[in-house]
Amino acid sequence: MTDDYETYELGDFELQSGMTIESAKLAFKTFGELNADKSNAIIYPSWYSGFIADNVWLVGEGMGLDPAKYFIIIPALFGNGESSSPSNTPKPRNGARFPDCTFYDNVRAQHQLVTEHFGIEHLRLVLGWSMGAGQTYQWGVQYPDMMDGLLPFCGSSKTSPNNVVFLDSLKGALTADSTWNNGWYHQQPDVGLRAFARVYAGWGLSAQFYWDELWRQLGYATLDDFLVGFWEGFFLQRDANNLLTMLWTWKHGDVGGTPGFDGDTKKALGAIKARLIQMPAHEDRYFAPEEEQRVSEFIKGSEFREIPGVWGHFAGIGANQADTDFIDQAVKEILGD
Incomplete structure (x- = not known):
């Protein structure tokens, strides 16, 4: 985590549950300039355990998200350690007492940033x-008239x-560490975080990725060097309660x-109006392409476009150039560039 971001003060922010985050904060970073009629804005939210800086790989000169053309806003999830989180919220909402947040809550906070702070x-x-990607779908349902396009990938x-x-x-691997102490730890539960990382390693990439030893490209x-250096090294830099907060949101x-749909997912998907390109990844073990293909039946005009290759879920994180180019091409296409 770096301090290279701004913070928007949300005030006392009421959540979908009815609970409140007092003096809530939404961390964000922008790239490019907002044009005179405020018509060039793009929202690109963060992901599970990711910091704002971890999104920057898809932003750059000559890419779809080109700061010379667009005003790109990267907001951070509640719980990521930059926006309001268990690790940075004062008592009494700190640590294990931080309230549960939904995608609806995150997107409503982002909407407030976009409309009230930037006037977009x-x-x-x-x-x-x-x-x-989950937040992208949520934006499309929650504010269906507000965007031209939606591009969720690997979600x-x-x-x-x-x-x-x-x-x-x-969650079971992390909380089995006695140091976790029901969320009231005095030091990070490193044994649990290492176990957490090892579980993650088996799901984040495809079997073929491991057969082909593509970790050598990294x-x-x-x-074992990959499992320790990459996976354990990554999660040992995260706060356990933050991870569990974001895990609840994901789960x-x-x-x-979304209010107004009474839990009817199909009906909610039918409310999406913007052009949508769904981009699951081949062999993604979290978000199987066939599941997203079924979803497309309930979204008018949706286009299904599977990311090829053997990187599984990691097709969407900028880990290899072929997948990055595939995603970037879709970004340019949906923007009409």
Whole structure:
């Protein structure tokens, strides 16, 4: 995490549950300039355990998200350690007492930033990876008239039972560490975080990725070097309560929970009006392409476009150039560039 971002003061922010985050904060970073008629804005939300800086790989000169053309806003999830989170919220909402947040809550906060802080009434595009994709779907349902395009990649509009199994295994691995102490730890539960990372490693990439030893392309000499250096190294830099807060949000992801739809996910998906390109990744073990293809039946005009290759979920994180180019091309297409 770096301090290279801004913070928008949301005030006392009431959540969908009825609970409130007092003096809530939404962290964000912008790229490019907002044009005179405020018609070039794009929202690109963060993902599970990701910091704002982890989204920047898809932003750059000559790319679809070109700061010379567009005003790109990257807002951070509640719980990521930059926006209001268990780790940075004062008592009594700190640590294990931080309230549960839904995708609806996150998107409403982002909408407040966009409309009240920047005075933007319409967006060119909302896009995101993984939980960022979940927020993209949520934007399309929650504010259907506000954007021209939606581009969720490697994510879903509703968290599947298979995904819930994965998330519960993560939580079980982390909280089995006695240091966790029901969320009131005095030091990070490193044993639990290492176990958490090892569970994640088995789901984040495809079997073929491991057969082909593609971790070598990331600079690792052996499989164990990759598991320790990449996976354990990543999650040991995160706060346990923050991870569990975002995990709850992911687990309960469902656009059907948007007010007015009474839990009817299909009806909620039918409310999407913007052009939508759904981009699941081949062999993604969290968000299976066939699940997203079924979802497309309930969205008028949706286009289904599977990211090829063997990187699984990691197709959408900028880990290899072929997948990055595939995603970037779709961004340019939906923007009409």
